[in-house]
Amino acid sequence: MRYSKTVAIHIPLIIVFLFALIPLTWLVLASVNPAASPAAKIPSRMTMENFGRTFSGRPLHWTLNSLLIAGSTATLVLFLSTMAAYPFSRVRFFGANILLYGLVFLRTVPVSSFMLPIYLIFIKLNLVNTYLSVILTLSVLNIPFALLLLKGFYDTIPTVFEEASWIDGCSRWKSIFRIVLPQCGPGLAVAWFMTFMFAWGEFLIPLILLRKIELMPLSVGIFTTYGEYGVVNYGLLSSMSLLYAIPPILMYILIQKNLVKGMVGYVKG
Amino acid sequence: MSKKILVFSMAMLLVGALTVTGFAQKVISVQYGEPWKPIFESAIEEFEKTTGAKVDRMLIPYGVVFVEKMTLDLAAGAAGDVIMVDGSMIADTVEAGYIRELDGYVKDWADWDQYYPAFQAMGSYKGHAYGIVLETAANAILWYWKPNFEKAGIPMPWKPKDWDEVLETAERIKERVPGVEYPLYIPMGSKWGEGATCCGIYSQILGADTSAGDRNRLWNYTTEKWIGSSPAIERALNFYREIFFVRKLSPTDAMYAPDVWGEWRRLMREGKIGIGQGGSWEWAEFWPEAERPPEEERGELLAWAGLPGSGHPGTPPIQTISGGWTVAMNARVKDPDLAWEFLRILNSKERMAKWLGAAGKLSMRKDSAEVPEYAENEFLVEIGKLLPYSDYRDALAGYATVSRYVQQAMEKVAVDGLTAAEATEWYNNKLIEEFGKDKVETIK
Amino acid sequence: MRENTKLIVGMLSPTLIFLIFLLVAVGWAFYASFTDIMLIGPAAKSPQVIGLRNYERLFRDPFFYNSLVKSAIYTGSVVASQCALGLFLAVLMHHKGVKIKSAVAAAVTMSWIIPDIVKVYTWGAFVHYEGTLNSILRVVGVPPVRWLSEKPLGVSIIGNVWGGTAFSMILFLSALETVPPQFYEAAEVDGASSWQKFIAITLPLTAPVILIDLFLITIWTFGYFTFVYGLTGGGPGHATEIAPVFIYNESFRLYKIGYGAAISFIMTAMVAMACIGYLILLRRMERV
Incomplete structure (x- = not known):
């Protein structure tokens, strides 16, 4: 050059x-x-005093809560949308596009306008103040985007191998597990990662659905520290923010190689 | 032998069953904010010891917008048995059917008479008691940073006699002390929320005109209408216009910081504010607990003056306002007697006075003066002298909405630079749109 | 055919059951938008159906128009900048022999993957009067500026570009990997300049991806509440009161959740229209 x-x-x-x-x-x-x-x-x-306070007691506990919430959400979303995206990609059925994009548009309705009904639903189900309520809500909010990504990713995988396996007497389900999914590594990784990031950063939903400070994720915890004694403690907040940023960064390093490949799902969507 | 074992195990079962049912029946949930943790924790401990019941703690942490979380919990029916309601929201909360009337309980409660009538009224609506006031304060006094006054050559103790003197002093600081970023800081705008109303403009409205005929209020008690337009509202808005827009005595960025309370306190204790209007509780709270200097050292840095009236004929020499949080009982409470027992223990004379003294908050009870921890607090004695000049919010149903429009009217003059008359007209129209023409009046 | 139906039902139904939950919640909000329901006061106890009154009120509300304008400026600038900058970075990095590629990619991605609250906090300190930005400006002789009161919308936009461009960048890097290198090699043989190669090869081949990028980041940026709310709370005044902040303020600070819901649906319809526009363009492009 x-x-x-x-x-x-x-x-x-x-x-x-x-x-x-x-x-x-x-x-x-x-x-x-x-x-x-x-x-x-x-x-x-x-x-190192700020880090000392960060790595003891409540913040560490909040981190574990966040890991549990974000990890479960990402896994649940991945599980559901891996299945649901397949027919969108492989089968022509009536209303497929309307359904897919309809779901994406449903997600453009601001969450704050339907926060109260979500809360009411969980009260009816007697699930308020459980991790499950937060995980379910965050999952529902993320499925549309994961679906879009994975559908696009399936589209990039040639169908010839699947079709060949059907001729060999492989069932459709079996062919998905044996042939399609092994080629989907990067797409699955990106869908999982994007959901994890979203759930990791979410603040409003856990704040409303949880009421015990021990159950709160780190996002709420940091806010708590923000106003502690009504005084902004920049040092402590910064060290907590760093702790809070580490897991997504680690995840990123792990899937870095796959990120560009996995985004093909959106490219072909 | 086997008979003995049988009897023994029967007895054990019985004891077990009793304890299990005992615990299963007696649980109440208490929802409170982290700033009030000390007094709630001590009351919970005593309550659990004396009644044998268990308390389910629903702590709303620091930094969370308490009113919004609490309101959403109430709307969803998921709030605790014992809850906290701001005094200004009693009416709206009662109208929503969220909280339980306490008349039957306070009637037989000897301590109720120890509450000054004004504070009984703060927790009441249409003559019925709903909330017990937990704390109060002078919500608006003028704090000033002594080193800045020294540099500007302003004699201390500073006792301004009207608004003009406040503005002139701030201008002098602006000219002579370049390190001061906010010569005159007064809470303003919608991010401050109710703080901008109750620690901000409300005292200006009250002090802008004579109190005859409710000319200085937001609600006219005789005609039972909201006041959409009055000389008092216009004068108060004009005062804000002078500060923010005309004389540029306060940049607006701190009014919209991620944490406005934290930012205001940091600016004050770093000497970046000349004069700051705020609550009497700030005496302690300007500093985080770990850095808070002892009282004598604080006295070297910080002093306060009463907020003067506007200076128009018939206005008071000093004006302030008192609000306060109340504790109330959820309308859905299953065991109201037990919840009342908790309220009674929480609001006992000694516990209340000791906590108020330690937190630097004013008492709403006559008998606090009998408790040394409260009575010997010099700062509270001084601040207490302001109470005769103190007034209360017109916290009727709809107040939350009115207050919000007041905050937006402040922004109209302070940020957009509308004249006070234009902003008042805007406010008047908003009220008419909200409540209808026949519920809003104009005072000439 | 029967097998297909079975497949569709079997694989879709778990997800659809989940999504009923979302539909019920959004449906409730839609119903609420035709009532005067509030979180407090008498309208909390017994809300009345008021027909289209919320929607009528909306179109008379200057703050609604303000939030429309602010949202349009905000979303438009952020989306255009993120997309353009993302494409620019991807094209630069796609050149062979760029040694700092992974360092730049890591830095840009870092500011994307940090959680929202950390973004607000870090960016808020950066543009604070006493913050880093003013310190840098002072070195080059520019007097400090109160960014959050003088250019609130501007610093919110740039902050979002700082914190969000990585997505577009990665997306375009991904798209460029699918362009066969022979195309560029052939163009180089013909002596094409970088710009000519961009116009003749990169742009046409990535055009559908640009549209998809625009589609996704428009949806995300339009509904992105945390960043602006944390940074300015919508102020000073209403200077940065974009749609989600306006909806939040009306619903939870004025307690008018019925009205808040009505605003939500109008705003959603508008975004949906913009996004359908992208999709129609995309369709056309794929046909060509």
């Missing part, structure tokens, strides 16, 4: 790199600063 072209490509990339990282740098600096404020400063003295 010519030198000038290399420069032309790298300069904008470096600018974007800095733009993306500078706000996050403050977060890291503030977490070890005993006198943290919104100002960007190199701390005059480093402290």
Whole structure:
């Protein structure tokens, strides 16, 4: 590559790199600063005290709750939409597109307008104050997007192998497990990851459906710390935010390779 | 031998059954916010010990918008047996059928007479008692940061006599002390919510005109109408316009920060505010517990002045307002007697006075003065002298809506720069749209 | 055919049972939009059916129009910027021999995958009067600006671009991987410049993906409540009161949930129309 072209490509990339990282740098600096404020400063003295408080007691407990909620939601959504996306991709049936996009549009109705009925439903089912209520709600909210992604991903997988297996006497269900799903790794990974991220970050739904502070996920916990004593404690908040950001980052590192491949589902959707 | 075993095991079963039924029947749920944890925890402990019943704690954590969570829980029918209702929302909550009347209980409760009539009224609606006031304060006093006053050469103790003097002092700070970002901070706008009304403009409206004929109120008690337009409302809005729009004495960003309370307290204790209007509870709460200086050191940095009236004829020298949280009983409560027992234990003389003294909050009971922990608190004695100048919100059904429109009218002048007359007209129209023409009046 | 029906029923029904739940909730809200139901006051105890009154009120409400305008500016700017920047980054990174590709991708993705509340908090500190942005500006000689009171909508938009562009970038990287490299090689033999290659090869081949990207991020951005609510609460005044914030304020701070529901459905209809537009375009493109 010519030198000038290399420069032309790298300069904008470096600018974007800095733009993306500078706000996050403050977060890291503030977490070890005993006198943290919104100002960007190199701390005059480093402290691990904020992390000490973060990795003890309530925050750690909240993290486990978040993992349980987000992990279960992602798994449940993946399980349901893996099945449901298949007919959308392989079978022509009446109203398929209307159903698929209808579901996506249903999700454009702002959640705050139907929060009360969701709450009422769970009271009727006697499930208020359980993880299950939060997991079910978050799952329902995420199925449409996962469905869209996986349907698109199935579309990219050639049908010839399946058809060949039917001739060999393989049942349709069996062919899905033996032939289709093994080729879907990246799509499944991305669908799981996107749902996990959404559920991990969700604040309003657990806040309303749960009432015990021990059951709350970290998103609510961080908010709690925000207003603790009515005073913003930037250092503690930053260290908690870092703790809160670690699991999605780890997940990202794990599926990094698959992310670009898996997005094909949307590309072909 | 086997007979003995039989009798023994029968007895054990019986005891077991008794304890099981005993526990299964006697449970009440108590829903409270984390700021009130100390007093609720101590009451729960005593309640469980004396009654043998169990309390299901429903704690609403810090940082969560308490009123919204509580209201949604009530609407869904999932709130606790004992709940907290802000004094300004008693009427709307009663009208919604959410809370239970307490007349039968307070009648036989000796302590009820210890509550000043104004505070009995705060928890009542149409002459019936619904909530017991838990705490009160002077919601609007003028805090000032002494080092900034020194730098600006303003003599202390500062005792402003009218609004103009407040504005002029703030301008002087703005000119002479460059480090001050907010020469005059007053809660404003919809993100502050009820805080902008009760710690903000309400005291200005009350102090803008004489109290004759309810000219300085939001509700006219004689005609039983909301006041959509009056000189008092217009003057108060104009005061906000002067601060935010004309003289630029306060940038608006802090009024919309992610946590407005936290930001306001941080700005104050870092000396970035000249004069700040807020509640008397801030004496302690400007600092997080771990950093809070002892009282003498605080006195070197921070002082307060009563908020003056507008200076128009017939207005008071000092004006403030008192609100407060109440504890109430859910209308769906299964065992009201047990819930009342909890309320009684919670609101006992000693517990109340000790907690109020420790938290720097004013008492609504006469007998608190008999408890040393309260009576010997110098700050509370001083603040208590403001109570004769204090007034109450017109918390009738619909108040929550009215208050919201007041906050939006503040934004009209402070952010959009409408004149006070235009904003008042806007407010008047909003009220008419909400309640109808025959429920809204204009005072000339 | 019978087997197909069985398959459809067997595989779809678990999901559909789940979605009944969503339908019931949204259906309840739809019914509520024709009543005067509130969270407090007499209308909480016995709500009345008031027909289309909420909808009539809506079209007379200046704050509704304000939220429409704010939402249009906000969603339009965010969607256009994320899509353009995402495509730009993907194209740059798609060049061979870009050494910092994974570092840039990781940095951009990092600001996307951190949870919403952390995003609000971090971005809020960045644009705070005492924050990093003003410190950087001071170095280059620009006096500090009160971003959150002077340019609230602008910093909300840029903040969302900062926190959301990664999705488009990854999507386009994914799309570019499906473009056969021979196309570019052939164009290079013909001596095409980068720009010509972009116009002649990349753009036509990625056009459907651009539409899908627009479709998805429009839906997500339009309904994205947490970021703006946390950053400005819709203020100062109503300067950043985008639709979801407006709906929240009306429903939970003014307690008018019936009215809030009516706004939701009008807003949803509008987004749906925009999105159907994308889908129709997409159809046409696929036919060509």
